[in-house]
Amino acid sequence: MDAPGFVLDDCYLLHDPGSRHLESPKRLIAIKQALASTGAAERWQRLQPRPAHLDELELVHTPGHIEHVRLAAKRAPSYLDPDTVVSSESYRTGLFAVGGVLECVDAICKGNLRKAFAFVRPPGHHAGPAKAMGFCLFNNVALAAAYARVVHHLERVAIVDNDLHHGNGTQAIFYDDPHVLYISSHQFPFYPGTGNFDEVGRKEGKGYTLNFPLPAGTNDSTFVPIYSKIVRPILEQYQPQLILVSAGFDAHFKDPLGSLRLTQDGYASSAASLIRAAERCCGGRICFVLEGGYSYEALTECTQAVMAEMEENRPRELELPESPLFHHISQRLKEVAGSLWKW
Numbered sequence: 001m002d003a004p005g006f007v008l009d010d011c012y013l014l015h016d017p018g019s020r021h022l023e024s025p026k027r028l029i030a031i032k033q034a035l036a037s038t039g040a041a042e043r044w045q046r047l048q049p050r051p052a053h054l055d056e057l058e059l060v061h062t063p064g065h066i067e068h069v070r071l072a073a074k075r076a077p078s079y080l081d082p083d084t085v086v087s088s089e090s091y092r093t094g095l096f097a098v099g100g101v102l103e104c105v106d107a108i109c110k111g112n113l114r115k116a117f118a119f120v121r122p123p124g125h126h127a128g129p130a131k132a133m134g135f136c137l138f139n140n141v142a143l144a145a146a147y148a149r150v151v152h153h154l155e156r157v158a159i160v161d162n163d164l165h166h167g168n169g170t171q172a173i174f175y176d177d178p179h180v181l182y183i184s185s186h187q188f189p190f191y192p193g194t195g196n197f198d199e200v201g202r203k204e205g206k207g208y209t210l211n212f213p214l215p216a217g218t219n220d221s222t223f224v225p226i227y228s229k230i231v232r233p234i235l236e237q238y239q240p241q242l243i244l245v246s247a248g249f250d251a252h253f254k255d256p257l258g259s260l261r262l263t264q265d266g267y268a269s270s271a272a273s274l275i276r277a278a279e280r281c282c283g284g285r286i287c288f289v290l291e292g293g294y295s296y297e298a299l300t301e302c303t304q305a306v307m308a309e310m311e312e313n314r315p316r317e318l319e320l321p322e323s324p325l326f327h328h329i330s331q332r333l334k335e336v337a338g339s340l341w342k343w
């Protein structure tokens with residue numbers, strides 16, 4: 001039970017959007033090297049992925065969307081949007097990506113594990129109920145949250161998204177739902193154009209979506225205290241029974257896509273904050289799920305850094321001087337969500 005678990009399988013290499021596409025199978029090869037170099041592959045419990053069933057996909061996706069992805073793969077190569085390409089194996093790979101995350105959720109909710117990392121692709125957080133976009137076919141993390149609610153009868157699940165890009169698909173799926181708290185930090189304004197402060201949910205879900213839009217150039221001095229001094233206290237107030245993390249490493253300063261300036265230490269500290277929150281809220285039950293990250297070097301470094309925190313008895317939150325930007329973001333968020341959450 002103390003050793004974390006992980007999912008990593010060669011089936012995830014079969015989704016091939018083309019040799020020039022950033023979301024390349026080489027990303028997982030870099031992660032395999034990270035696991036091998038640290039010995040984590042021998043220390044951690046390895047879970048075997050399975051294909052998701054149709055009724056599981058329909059927990060958040062429309063039948064029409066699922067069929068559209070399936071038929072696109074049969075016609076491959078096909079474009080679902082200008083950035084989202086499918087090959088002949090992409091539909092099947094997508095099923096195994098979802099199923100791999102669901103295996104992690106099962107292991108955690110049954111008490112076989114407390115912590116897990118699902119190294120799956122394609123990523124998922126841009127996929128909405130009826131739309132694939134931004135390299136994403138099916139929304140792995142949203143499906144995991146819905147599955148935990150329906151199959152394991154959890155009342156409260158938290159999703160924390162630290163990818164460079166806002167998880168617009170995840171936000172849309174749970175925008176009305178107080179049973180899933182969605183928190184995202186991301187570069188803004190940037191693709192996909194959503195995730196400003198005032199996007200806080202609606203109806204019963206008002207206040208259960210929280211966004212941290214970060215300007216270009218944001219570094220650890222803002223990112224780290226956001227997680228240790230705002231996100232962690234909010235999670236501890238919400239008391240989720242499971243924390244899911246959309247773990248995107250494309251906010252790293254070496255990544256070619258964005259303009260955030262995070263380091264592997266910043267990512268490790270944010271992971272430590274989330275792990276500590278899980279320990280206080282839900283017996284340490286937390287699952288990281290790979291999203292973006294397109295510098296192979298940064299992907300390796302960040303994976304190693306986060307996995308090291310997952311192995312620690314007391315994960316290490318960095319103590320950094322708070323930037324003026326951190327105080328501005330904290331104040332803006334209090335204006336829209338301070339009546340529900342305190343920090």
